[in-house]
Amino acid sequence: MIKEQLPTLIEKGNIRFDVPLAPYTSFKIGGPAEVFCQPQNIEELIDILKVAISFNIPYFILGNGSNLLISDKGVDGIVIQTSALNQLKHEENFIEAYCGVTLKALCYFAKEEGLSGLEFASGIPGTVGGAVFMNAGAYGSEIKDVLLSSDYLEPNLDSLNSLNPIKHLNANEHNFAYRRSIFQEKNLIHIKSVFQLQPEDPNIITERMRSFEEKRKEKQPLDLPSAGSVFKRPEGFYTGKLIEQCGLRGYQIGKAAISEKHCGFIVNLGGATAADVLALIKYVQETVYDRFGVKLETEIRFLGKE
Numbered sequence: 001m002i003k004e005q006l007p008t009l010i011e012k013g014n015i016r017f018d019v020p021l022a023p024y025t026s027f028k029i030g031g032p033a034e035v036f037c038q039p040q041n042i043e044e045l046i047d048i049l050k051v052a053i054s055f056n057i058p059y060f061i062l063g064n065g066s067n068l069l070i071s072d073k074g075v076d077g078i079v080i081q082t083s084a085l086n087q088l089k090h091e092e093n094f095i096e097a098y099c100g101v102t103l104k105a106l107c108y109f110a111k112e113e114g115l116s117g118l119e120f121a122s123g124i125p126g127t128v129g130g131a132v133f134m135n136a137g138a139y140g141s142e143i144k145d146v147l148l149s150s151d152y153l154e155p156n157l158d159s160l161n162s163l164n165p166i167k168h169l170n171a172n173e174h175n176f177a178y179r180r181s182i183f184q185e186k187n188l189i190h191i192k193s194v195f196q197l198q199p200e201d202p203n204i205i206t207e208r209m210r211s212f213e214e215k216r217k218e219k220q221p222l223d224l225p226s227a228g229s230v231f232k233r234p235e236g237f238y239t240g241k242l243i244e245q246c247g248l249r250g251y252q253i254g255k256a257a258i259s260e261k262h263c264g265f266i267v268n269l270g271g272a273t274a275a276d277v278l279a280l281i282k283y284v285q286e287t288v289y290d291r292f293g294v295k296l297e298t299e300i301r302f303l304g305k306e
């Protein structure tokens with residue numbers, strides 16, 4: 001049915017059907033997207049959104065898939081992946097980055113331009129869109145500390161059909177909080193952000209990035225597929241410690257396991273299903289609650305058919 005509703009977009013050649021999503025996620029888990037597309041520019045993105053909204057087709061914006069668990073049964077509707085929206089621009093102390101730029105590319109670009117402030121993010125395996133959506137952070141810094149403004153789309157036809165569909169947000173209008181932003185609250189589509197940085201010697205920036213990346217390698221199971229920290233940090237506790245104190249280090253359901261190296265991570269030992277991961281998440285939440293009375297809320301997001 002969706003095929004009939006997307007004729008103009010199919011002609012453009014950027015639409016595919018029944019595309020397995022596991023390769024597009026850091027967990028390497030997930031069934032197929034009914035429709036999958038990678039818009040090449042903002043006009044194509046707007047066209048796709050207009051079709052989806054006009055025909056009531058569900059859609060989902062996919063960045064680098066590093067904070068996601070995708071259902072084994074796949075995803076109905078259109079998955080819109082942003083990797084081709086990847087322009088970067090530098091002017092004075094500012095860098096403008098589109099949603100599909102990876103944080104790694106952004107951080108290395110900033111370093112080349114002699115601009116400091118993003119070093120904390122160089123090891124976070126997401127895109128700029130995903131990082132702004134999540135207010136990603138590490139080592140005491142968050143995206144909100146360096147972001148000046150963003151451009152976005154509103155998911156409704158009046159706005160997308162208007163003369164100027166691209167809207168603007170200043171830093172203080174993002175409603176940033178711990179792993180939260182207005183993009184989650186209002187289902188906004190992130191297009192690009194401007195980051196405000198400080199001039200610095202590229203060698204010093206390289207050294208800072210290297211030191212953060214070393215810390216990551218030491219503490220995190222980067223050799224196995226995962227989606228990073230599964231749970232948000234409950235106030236006053238360390239998630240990894242709570243899970244470890246329940247004796248769950250290495251605990252396994254199917255091919256999903258609590259990482260031996262970092263108990264806040266669930267790793268895919270090879271062939272894990274989303275059902276394995278969900279069962280493990282539930283088991284950890286129940287065990288930690290029974291033992292400590294602490295409710296663990298997931299940081300990773302679930303997508304697809306239950």
Ligand SMILES: Cc1cc2nc3c(=O)[nH]c(=O)nc-3n(C[C@H](O)[C@H](O)[C@H](O)COP(=O)(O)OP(=O)(O)OC[C@H]3O[C@@H](n4cnc5c(N)ncnc54)[C@H](O)[C@@H]3O)c2cc1C
Pocket residue numbers: 026060061062063064065066067068082099123124125126127128129130131132133134135136137138183188189190191220222226227228229301
């Ligand atoms: C090994 C590892 C380490 C990690 N370490 C950290 C860390 O230190 N700190 C941290 O904060 N996170 C960490 N993460 C989690 C993850 O990398 C971040 O949350 C990242 O910001 C997600 O970006 P993404 O592009 O992969 O988003 P995705 O996983 O693709 O999507 C996440 C959410 O963002 C939305 N989204 C993506 N792009 C857009 C857009 N353009 N417009 C609107 N919505 C959009 C999606 O719809 C989805 O709801 C880690 C993950 C892994 C695998």
